[in-house]
Structure formats: C-alpha cells, structure tokens
Amino acid sequence: MGVSQRLKNRFRKFLQRPGTTVNLGPLSERLGPIEAREEALKELDDAALTDAARETADFTEICAVGREAARRTIGQRPYDVQLLGAMALLSGRVAEMATGEGKTLTATIAAYGHTRLGNGPVHVLTVNDYLARRDAEWMEPVYNLLGLSVGWVTEASTQEERREAYAADVTYVSVSEAGFDYLRDQLVTDVADRVQRELATAIVDEADSILIDEARVPMVLAGSVAVESDPVHEAADLVKSLRKGKDYEVAEDGRSVAFTEAGLKNIEEQLGGIDLYADDQVEHLSAVNVALHAHALLRRDVDYIVRNGTVELIDEMRGRVAQRRRWPDGLQAAVEAKEGLSATAEGEVLNTITVQAYIALYETVCGMTATAVHVGEQLREYFKLEVAVVPSNAPNIREDDPDRIYSAHDTRDEALVEEIKIAHDKGRPVLIGTLDVQASERLAEQLKAVGVPCQVLNAKNDAEEASIIAEAGAVGAVTVSTQMAGRGVDIRLGGSDEKDRERVVELGGLYVIGAGRHDSRRVDDQLRGRAGRQGDPGASVFFVSLEDELVSRHAGDILPGSPRMDMDGVVHDSQVDYAVEHAQRVAEGVNHEIHRNTWRYSVVIEQQRLLLAERRERLLTSEVAAIMLLEKSPEKAKETDEDVLSDSARAIALYHLDKLWADHLAYLSEVREGVHLRALGKLDPLDEFHRSAVPAFQELLIQVEARTIEAFEEVDLSDGWQPERSEIVRPNATWTYLVHDNPFGSELDRLIAAVGRRLTSGG
Structure with a gap:
C-alpha cells in the first residue's frame, strides 16, 4: 500500500517544527524498507518468526519483525x-507522541x-504499579513470540518474585520500586541476596513526569530506631488554639508562616514559661514551628487526604495519592498529630538516592511522553537527552478554544457548571480537570445541584481509575478528575466498547474543560490531549x-485594576491574557530553578555515594577486608582461621561502612538545611556545603578502616564468627519511602523563588 503522500507531507511538516531537536528524516526513510x-514475514510460521526475531540486529528488521x-x-x-x-x-x-498514539x-x-542490539536487560520504568503490571501482561504475547521473557514488579512482589522478574529480558517496574530494589541491593551482605542485575537500558514512560517532575525526589531506605519522645504531638495540641493574625501571620505566597510576639509568648507560657530560643530548647522550637506549618499551611483534601487512619500525600502534578511518600523534617508527624493520628516512624536513613541519580546509573536511557518539547532544555541539561517529535497517525x-477568563471564582464556577450542563443535556461526553481533590468534590456537588450526575476521579478513589477513564467517552458521561497526566487509559468515543x-462523533467528540490553569503547561497539555486522539473530533477550553x-x-502585580469584560463576566483584555500566560511561565521558571538548585547540592x-558503592562492592566480592586486617592487625589475623578471618573481616567492614554512611547522610541533611544562614552572610551556600561535605566524607573513609580494625581486635573469634559478639546488629526492620518535596521548600528554595519571580517580572 506504500507510505501515503499525505503522511510524507506531515513528516516533512514535523521535521520543520520549531522546538524539535532531532531530525526524523533518516529514520522516516526506513519506513519503506x-x-x-x-509480506515475506507474513509467510513465516510462528516458530520461524521467532527464529527470525532472534537473528535480527538492525532497525529495519527489528521494526518489521516487531x-x-x-x-x-x-x-x-x-x-x-x-x-x-x-x-x-x-x-x-x-519520543514525544500524542496521547492515544500507542506508546505502550x-x-x-x-x-x-534494545535486547537485540546488546543493550539488555531492559527496564520499562512506569509511574505506578498498575501500569507496570498492566503493560507487562498486555504485551507478554508479543514478547514471547519475539523469543523474549518479560516480568513485572509491584510493591506487593516478594523478594523471590522480584528476582525472577528482573531475570527476564524485559522488566516493567515503577521507577520508585526499581529505585527501592537498588537501595536494598546496595546493603546486602551476600551477593546472592540481590534481586536486580546490571542496570543496562531504561525506557522511561511519561518521561517528562519521571525525569523532570520527579527528578529531585529522594527514594529512602530506612531502618528502625528507638524513639523516646514525641514533642511534635504535644506541639500540635498547643497550636490548635492559635489564631491567624493575632498569634501567627502567613506570608503572601502562602508558603511560610511565623509566630507573632503574642503567639510566641502564648506558646512559651503553655510550655511552662520556657524560652524557646534558649540553647537547650532547640527540640521544642523545632516541634512548635513544624506544628504551626502543618496547622496553618497544609490543607486536608488539597495537600493530603486521611484514609484508613493514615495521612496520604497528594502528588500535585497528578492529583492522586503519592504512594509511600512522606514529608521530611518532622512535617509528616506534625500533620498526623494535627489529624489526631499516632505518628508513624521515620527511622534512621540507611541509604538514599534521588530519582535523577538512579536513572543516571543506566548505561542507556530513552523515554516517551506526550509533552517533552516544553522541557527539552532540561532533558538535555540533566540527562543529555534529545527530543524527537513524532507526528500523530x-x-x-x-478545536482548542482560547481561555475563558473571569474576574472571580463565583462567576467562573457558575459559567463552568452551565457549560457542562449544556453539553451533558445534548449527550456529549465531558471531561473536567480540576486542580485538587477539594475542587473536584466541590464541582461534583455543584453539578449534582443542577441535576448533572458525574463520576469523580481523585486521590480518594484512584483504585477505580481505569474503569472510570475507560467510560469517560460514553454518551452523556461527565467525568470530574484531578490532573490526567500519567493516567494510562485511552478514552474511546462512545464508551469502552x-x-x-x-453519535458522540456527531456531537463533536469528547469535550475537555480545564477548571483553572496548572503551574505547568505540560500538565494542561496532558489534559487537553485526552480529546482528539487518533484523529477523533474533540474540543478543549x-x-x-x-x-x-x-x-x-x-x-x-501586573493585572489591570479594571479589566474589560462582557455581560457574562468573561474578561476580554489582552493585558489579562498576558498576565495569565506570564504567571504560568514564572511558576515553571521558579520550579526549574529550585530543581537546578537541588541538583547542584545532590551532585556531590x-x-x-558512587565512590562508597565501589568500595562496598570490593568489600563484598573480594578478600580486601581480610587483607587489610592482615596488614593492620597482623598478630590476631594470622592466628585466626582463614575462613573465620574472611567472614568476620567482610561483615565487620560492611557494617561500619553502612553505619558511617547513614550517619554521614544525617549530617549532610543538617548541613543542607542550615546552609541558607550562611547565604545571609554573603557566602555562597553551595561552596559552604562543599566545605562541610567533602572533609566529612574523607573522615568517613578513614573511620571505616579504623573502626573495622578496632572491632576486629576486640571480638572473640576463638570458636568461630558470631556477628552479635561484635555488636554488629543491623535494623530488625527496614522500609522504603519517598521524601515528598517540603511543600514550603527550604529557606534557600524560598529565597530562589523570590528572586526568580523578581527577575521574571523585571524581564
């Protein structure tokens, strides 16, 4: 049938598209071959096709056989x-490919x-467990015919199931689970206990979300530690009685809060007349501050939900529960206290790695998403990745209408409900994207009041996600959802069948309405892209x-005092149009600067971590620890049985290396939080951070050797090696979690944000 001239013309058009960084011409020339x-491949039986798949090793044959x-x-x-x-x-x-174009x-x-090109094993990194399992099971017949094995990992997978899944040629796994498995593997004391193989190739689904939005999120492996007291719960009870304006004041940007003199005095009196700023009251001061932040700034059903007796954080980029996330620096405990829940343990951080650093461990990285061009520069800066914009089939x-801008929430909401009702009465399916859980539930109530039934998809019912989205294109369907980015189900016109x-085509297809602009244009584009898939009709506004x-x-500060508007309350003012667009650009710029700042600190x-991992690998897989003890403690080493020396040296050295690394991470966290104070003294905070971090690490390396020798010399090895004798007791329980961005940022982040806003406004 040949590649149609129409498709060739559209390739040419996309090759010339501004912002595209890769020329698709050489790749499109392979489509003919x-x-x-x-026809020749159709003639082969299944066994012959599998044989052909195993022999293939160039792009043309890979695509033809696939x-x-x-x-x-x-x-x-x-x-x-x-x-x-x-x-x-x-x-x-x-690869930037529009929603509905078949990225799976x-x-x-x-x-x-990639397996045929010698780049295996391959990990397909997804945004959640549901997509990892769904895509692996859906594509398994394809892989099997191609002579490949496929596996998947979810949070519920056992250690043996994980090992089996990673042994496959291709493994589907959420980026967080893959990162957690890597962290656990980094702390094994026996190579046989590892579950992952080498990190060769990562294909990143929703690449902009994982590589940019999630990039600075630390994945954490923690171990149990005894906690004697919980001052945060006591502080939470104290701040409940405080009044905004009298006892505390919230900054204009809503990201910081401070006690007034009266409020501070009130708290100090309730604590028995103490001076909160005395040197011996640091713990109390920290507790009341974090409790105040939780009380005054974090909103239930916006920043988090309470479900099954626990606080669950909401991922603001996706509007759904952020699985296994915690806020840092006692903030999680403060919110739990605010909601009357018992605190969950944070534990001692045993190891941690950011999403960005984890993905950088793969030899080959590639990805796909519907919205990559907007972050093309960041993908190049952080991962040396170029974007290829692929045309739609x-x-x-x-039809994308201009924004309808209203001067106030009330008039906007009235118009929004009326617009939805008109479309619903005709039978046209409508998908409305809201900014948070609270807004989705408020809109659902408003629609119910005017007789419009709707399905609500938000963080509280994300388990029903697939079935709700699948029917969002049915006649008369009204679906109210928090952000659609990463919700990997197509919306088919007329329903899933x-x-x-x-009938829906005649009505104009799916009508997508955004109830407010998000901080990121990409998230808005993800929502908009739910309509018009595969050439379907549709509209968005x-x-x-x-x-x-x-x-x-x-x-x-740049909005006109009296913008021009029509009788319906719709604003028609070019200055206002510019202000809305400007606000989104500023928000993106601020987030990018905070990302860059965090990245600069995480580099060191x-x-x-990499240097220590190399040293640990040598300890784990060789006799380097025993050799060191023969040199540094020759008398005892020579009188110790060879096998006992090998086992004890390795175990003692690994224990002290792991313990000192955990202590080092805790120290760096303290330095990172306090370094902004040095910025106020005109010192470069990054330089100051390095001045603390580098010598501390050098001391760590010295101490690993010193403590290993000391422990070896003290332990009794007369009747074999027993770890408990040298107090080598690893945590009896470990767990993993992601550190959610502190919603207020550090002091330094807030400083960067303020400067970023001024610079962007001035420019």
Whole structure:
C-alpha cells in the first residue's frame, strides 16, 4: 500500500517544527524498507518468526519483525509513526507522541530492539504499579513470540518474585520500586541476596513526569530506631488554639508562616514559661514551628487526604495519592498529630538516592511522553537527552478554544457548571480537570445541584481509575478528575466498547474543560490531549479566574485594576491574557530553578555515594577486608582461621561502612538545611556545603578502616564468627519511602523563588 503522500507531507511538516531537536528524516526513510519486508514475514510460521526475531540486529528488521509479532498476537499492526517512535527510542532519545498514539506498543518494539542490539536487560520504568503490571501482561504475547521473557514488579512482589522478574529480558517496574530494589541491593551482605542485575537500558514512560517532575525526589531506605519522645504531638495540641493574625501571620505566597510576639509568648507560657530560643530548647522550637506549618499551611483534601487512619500525600502534578511518600523534617508527624493520628516512624536513613541519580546509573536511557518539547532544555541539561517529535497517525482536528477568563471564582464556577450542563443535556461526553481533590468534590456537588450526575476521579478513589477513564467517552458521561497526566487509559468515543461512537462523533467528540490553569503547561497539555486522539473530533477550553492562586501569586502585580469584560463576566483584555500566560511561565521558571538548585547540592552527595558503592562492592566480592586486617592487625589475623578471618573481616567492614554512611547522610541533611544562614552572610551556600561535605566524607573513609580494625581486635573469634559478639546488629526492620518535596521548600528554595519571580517580572 506504500507510505501515503499525505503522511510524507506531515513528516516533512514535523521535521520543520520549531522546538524539535532531532531530525526524523533518516529514520522516516526506513519506513519503506520496513514495509517491504511485511509480506515475506507474513509467510513465516510462528516458530520461524521467532527464529527470525532472534537473528535480527538492525532497525529495519527489528521494526518489521516487531510489527508482524504484534499483528499476530494482539491484533494490532503498529502504525508507521509507532515504528518511528520505536526507532527514536532505539536511538537513545525521548519520543514525544500524542496521547492515544500507542506508546505502550512502541515501547515494546523498542525494548525488543534494545535486547537485540546488546543493550539488555531492559527496564520499562512506569509511574505506578498498575501500569507496570498492566503493560507487562498486555504485551507478554508479543514478547514471547519475539523469543523474549518479560516480568513485572509491584510493591506487593516478594523478594523471590522480584528476582525472577528482573531475570527476564524485559522488566516493567515503577521507577520508585526499581529505585527501592537498588537501595536494598546496595546493603546486602551476600551477593546472592540481590534481586536486580546490571542496570543496562531504561525506557522511561511519561518521561517528562519521571525525569523532570520527579527528578529531585529522594527514594529512602530506612531502618528502625528507638524513639523516646514525641514533642511534635504535644506541639500540635498547643497550636490548635492559635489564631491567624493575632498569634501567627502567613506570608503572601502562602508558603511560610511565623509566630507573632503574642503567639510566641502564648506558646512559651503553655510550655511552662520556657524560652524557646534558649540553647537547650532547640527540640521544642523545632516541634512548635513544624506544628504551626502543618496547622496553618497544609490543607486536608488539597495537600493530603486521611484514609484508613493514615495521612496520604497528594502528588500535585497528578492529583492522586503519592504512594509511600512522606514529608521530611518532622512535617509528616506534625500533620498526623494535627489529624489526631499516632505518628508513624521515620527511622534512621540507611541509604538514599534521588530519582535523577538512579536513572543516571543506566548505561542507556530513552523515554516517551506526550509533552517533552516544553522541557527539552532540561532533558538535555540533566540527562543529555534529545527530543524527537513524532507526528500523530491521523491529523489532529481537535478545536482548542482560547481561555475563558473571569474576574472571580463565583462567576467562573457558575459559567463552568452551565457549560457542562449544556453539553451533558445534548449527550456529549465531558471531561473536567480540576486542580485538587477539594475542587473536584466541590464541582461534583455543584453539578449534582443542577441535576448533572458525574463520576469523580481523585486521590480518594484512584483504585477505580481505569474503569472510570475507560467510560469517560460514553454518551452523556461527565467525568470530574484531578490532573490526567500519567493516567494510562485511552478514552474511546462512545464508551469502552465504542457502541455509540457515531453519535458522540456527531456531537463533536469528547469535550475537555480545564477548571483553572496548572503551574505547568505540560500538565494542561496532558489534559487537553485526552480529546482528539487518533484523529477523533474533540474540543478543549480552560476556565480561569483571576482569583486562582497561580494568577494571584505570580501575576497579581501586573493585572489591570479594571479589566474589560462582557455581560457574562468573561474578561476580554489582552493585558489579562498576558498576565495569565506570564504567571504560568514564572511558576515553571521558579520550579526549574529550585530543581537546578537541588541538583547542584545532590551532585556531590551522589559522587560520594558512587565512590562508597565501589568500595562496598570490593568489600563484598573480594578478600580486601581480610587483607587489610592482615596488614593492620597482623598478630590476631594470622592466628585466626582463614575462613573465620574472611567472614568476620567482610561483615565487620560492611557494617561500619553502612553505619558511617547513614550517619554521614544525617549530617549532610543538617548541613543542607542550615546552609541558607550562611547565604545571609554573603557566602555562597553551595561552596559552604562543599566545605562541610567533602572533609566529612574523607573522615568517613578513614573511620571505616579504623573502626573495622578496632572491632576486629576486640571480638572473640576463638570458636568461630558470631556477628552479635561484635555488636554488629543491623535494623530488625527496614522500609522504603519517598521524601515528598517540603511543600514550603527550604529557606534557600524560598529565597530562589523570590528572586526568580523578581527577575521574571523585571524581564
């Protein structure tokens, strides 16, 4: 049938698209030869196709064989654009492919290709457990016909299930679970206890979300430690009675809060007349401050929900529960206290790595997403990745209306409800994206009041996500959702079975409405992209209020005093249009600067972690510890049985290395939090951080050797090696969690944000 002239023309158009950083021309030239192989491959039986798949080792054959395997097993013949996306992934790039273009199958062909090119094993990193399991099970027949094994890992997987999954040619796993497994493997005392193999190739799904939005999130492995007291719960009871304006004041940006003199005096009296700023009251001062932050700034059903007796954090980029996340620095305990819940243990941090540093461990990284161009510069800066924009299979005919901007929330909400009701009465499916859980539930109540039934998808019912999204395109469906980024289910017109497709097409397709602009254009584009998939009709519009936090925080000073508006309350003022766009740019810029700042600090920590990991690997896999003891403690070493010396030297050295690293991480955390004070003294905080971090690490290396020798000389090895005799007791319980961004940032982050806003406003 040939590559149509229409498709060729659209390739040419995309090759010239501003912002595209990779020329797709050389890859698109392979499409003809790929298609030319199709008839010959159809003639092969399954066994012969599997044999051909095992012999293949170039892009053309990889795509041709992959296409035929998909056609036979799951009844889907990949489009040319899907093959173009697969070749972009095989070239080590981030493929931007519109929502609904079949990224799951694209990744499968790329994963198969990377194994054939000698880049295996391959990990397909997803944003959550659901997608990891779904995609692995869905694509398994394709992989099997291609002669490959596939596995998946979720939070519920046992150690043996994890080891088996990672032994497969291709493993689907959420980025957090993969990172947690890496951290656990870094602390084994026997190589056989590891579950992962080498980190060769990562195909990152929702690449902008994982590589940029999640990049600075630390993944943590913690161990149990005894806690004698809980001052945060006592402090939470004290701040409940405080009044805003009298006892404390909240900053204009809503990200910091401070006691007034009266409030401070009130707290000190309740604590028995102490001086909170005395040297011996640091713990109390910290506890009341963090309790005040939790009380005054964190909002239930916006920043977190309470479910099954626990506080669950909400990922603001996705509007859903952030699995196994905790806030740092006692903030988690403060929120638990605020809600009358018992505190969950933080434990001692045994090891940690950021998402960004973990992904950098892979030899080959590539990815795919619907929204990569906006963060192309950051992908290049942090990962040396280029973006390849892949055209859609069919032209996008979605109608994207200009924002409807209202002066106040009330008028915006009235107009929004009316717009939804009109579409619903006609039978047209509507998908509304809200900014948080609270807003989604408020809108659902408003719709109920005017007789419009709706499905609500937010952090409180995310288990029903797939079924709710699958039916969002049915006749008359109204779906209210927090952000759609990373919700990996297609919305088919007429419902999941498409039985009413033609009727919905006649009504104009899915109507997507954004109830407010997000801090990130990419998140808005993810929502918008739910309509108009695969050439379907559709429409989108955003309803914005000048009272929205994004606008008031980042553009309040440039809004006109009396903007022009029509009788319906819609603002028609070019200065206001500019202000809304400006607010979003500023928010993105501030977040980028905070990311860059965090990254600059994490570079030195990651360098130290890698150096220590190399040293640990030598201790674990060689006799280097025993050799050291023969040199440093020759008398005792020579009188010790050879096997006992080997076992005891390795165990003692590993224990002290791990313990000192945990202590070092705690020290660096303290330095990082306090270094902003030095910035006030005109010193470069990064330089000051390095001045503390580098010598501390050098001392750590010295102490590992010193403590190992000391422990060896003291332990009784007369009747064999017994770890408990030398007090080598590892935590009896370990757990993993992600450290959620402190919602207020550190003092330094707030300083950067303030400067960023001033610079952007001035520019």
